[in-house]
Amino acid sequence: MPASPDTPRPGAAARLAELIRLRTVSAWYPAPDRADVAEAFAALPAVLERLYPLLHRHLEREVVDGTGLLFRWRGASPLEPLVLMAHWDVVPAPESEDGWVAAGWDSDPFAGTEGTVNEEPAVLGRGALDDKGAMVTVLEAVEDLLAEGFIPSEDVWLVFGGDEEVGGRNAAAISELLRERLQSQGTEPWLVLDEGGAVVPSPLSFVDATCAMIGLAEKGQAQLRLSASGAGGHASSPPAGSPIPRLARALRRVERRPFPARMNRTTAAMLAALIPLASGAAGRALPWVTRSRSVAARALGAMGGEPAAMVRTTVAQTRLAAGTADNVLPSSASAVLDCRIAPGQGVQDVLADITRRVADPRVHVELIHGQDPSPESPAAGDRFEALGAAVGTSWPGTVPVPYLLMAATDSRHFHAWCRHVYRFAPLRMDHAQRASIHGENEWVSVQSLSRGASFHRALITGRGRS
Numbered sequence: 001m002p003a004s005p006d007t008p009r010p011g012a013a014a015r016l017a018e019l020i021r022l023r024t025v026s027a028w029y030p031a032p033d034r035a036d037v038a039e040a041f042a043a044l045p046a047v048l049e050r051l052y053p054l055l056h057r058h059l060e061r062e063v064v065d066g067t068g069l070l071f072r073w074r075g076a077s078p079l080e081p082l083v084l085m086a087h088w089d090v091v092p093a094p095e096s097e098d099g100w101v102a103a104g105w106d107s108d109p110f111a112g113t114e115g116t117v118n119e120e121p122a123v124l125g126r127g128a129l130d131d132k133g134a135m136v137t138v139l140e141a142v143e144d145l146l147a148e149g150f151i152p153s154e155d156v157w158l159v160f161g162g163d164e165e166v167g168g169r170n171a172a173a174i175s176e177l178l179r180e181r182l183q184s185q186g187t188e189p190w191l192v193l194d195e196g197g198a199v200v201p202s203p204l205s206f207v208d209a210t211c212a213m214i215g216l217a218e219k220g221q222a223q224l225r226l227s228a229s230g231a232g233g234h235a236s237s238p239p240a241g242s243p244i245p246r247l248a249r250a251l252r253r254v255e256r257r258p259f260p261a262r263m264n265r266t267t268a269a270m271l272a273a274l275i276p277l278a279s280g281a282a283g284r285a286l287p288w289v290t291r292s293r294s295v296a297a298r299a300l301g302a303m304g305g306e307p308a309a310m311v312r313t314t315v316a317q318t319r320l321a322a323g324t325a326d327n328v329l330p331s332s333a334s335a336v337l338d339c340r341i342a343p344g345q346g347v348q349d350v351l352a353d354i355t356r357r358v359a360d361p362r363v364h365v366e367l368i369h370g371q372d373p374s375p376e377s378p379a380a381g382d383r384f385e386a387l388g389a390a391v392g393t394s395w396p397g398t399v400p401v402p403y404l405l406m407a408a409t410d411s412r413h414f415h416a417w418c419r420h421v422y423r424f425a426p427l428r429m430d431h432a433q434r435a436s437i438h439g440e441n442e443w444v445s446v447q448s449l450s451r452g453a454s455f456h457r458a459l460i461t462g463r464g465r466s
């Protein structure tokens with residue numbers, strides 16, 4: 001019998017705390033002076049084996065590309081498997097020494113503390129939400145089902161990358177491996193689920209309800225370098241059109257002309273799901289506004305911040321470099337733009353558009369790195385319904401809402417060959433908790449761990465019943 005979603009498997013919090021104590025900071029690995037980090041990376045697979053013995057007895061494990069962990073749980077059929085993803089590397093956090101608490105944190109980020117936050121039992125530390133907590137919800141669900149003798153109707157693959165925060169080569173290699181294996185059998189994953197959205201109270205200012213924000217797509221990225229050059233020379237007799245003012249004018253033109261707000265299928269689906277949940281004046285206006293895609297796009301665009309980023313390609317000016325001395329004209333000046341690309345545009349479109357906006361042949365625009373936005377997975381149909389049903393079982397009263405992810409996840413390596421890629425970690429994350437990801441005082445409630453495991457149980461067992 002499945003336990004109530006609020007009854008954790010005994011020890012789940014302690015298991016997450018133990019994983020947090022392993023300093024698997026991918027940005028510090030490999031580094032010659034960090035033997036402890038290398039040890040943590042080497043130790044984690046063995047620690048998982050000790051914490052989840054049934055999973056390691058019944059599932060086949062492969063280590064791919066050094067730190068990628070791939071598990072196969074054989075079901076009654078190998079076709080259309082379920083792929084559950086997470087990553088076990090984390091971003092850096094300040095390190096505590098000799099009992100001193102790390103700067104900005106209320107407790108040691110790598111102590112793996114069990115305590116309380118806002119009077120809720122919690123696990124604190126780097127990775128509690130991103131993404132060891134999410135990985136633990138998958139592991140707990142599988143271990144629990146194995147203890148009951150459950151056999152899935154189709155294969156379940158678990159994909160746990162150890163380098164997501166530094167590029168995700170593990171997931172890329174695993175995706176390639178799975179593609180070869182599954183395509184040779186003429187099949188593809190039924191569903192790929194990775195981190196991304198979460199259970200979010202009041203996801204937009206005009207929504208009072210708690211929503212399961214399920215990422216259908218993720219934005220692309222283009223990092224561009226703008227550079228201007230000139231003769232340089234003594235600052236006492238400056239010529240016109242030297243690099244700094246030329247570059248500054250180009251940056252100002254880019255700043256003044258943002259990309260237009262355009263509705264995309266995912267954000268339109270989000271608004272449609274939010275209509276019944278919206279309150280106040282916005283609640284009254286939303287049904288009207290959403291009748292016209294362009295009006296809705298402009299309304300979100302006018303809100304600024306995250307709502308605006310859902311409907312347009314954003315441009316952040318992130319770096320600026322010029323000059324070597326106070327009294328010397330520089331011979332060059334450069335700036336970096338970090339553009340996050342909305343669905344419907346590609347890297348080359350953004351490069352061409354920015355070049356047009358710069359409107360100066362003497363300012364060179366070049367692409368440093370680019371990734372097109374992902375395709376948009378369907379906001380309806382059996383996969384989205386299965387996710388919604390699992391949310392209903394584990395997070396009663398929470399409404400599944402499609403949404404566009406601003407960040408990149410490991411799942412981007414799958415969308416080239418899988419049609420149903422979704423991004424959702426079944427953990428509650430309020431506003432402060434979302435800010436704590438890659439920030440300070442990251443924590444997850446013990447209730448979230450329990451409900452998250454219940455979500456994965458429901459997802460894994462649900463297909464057999466359909």
Ligand SMILES: [Zn+2]
Nearest residue numbers: 130131164195
């Ligand atoms: Zn992550």
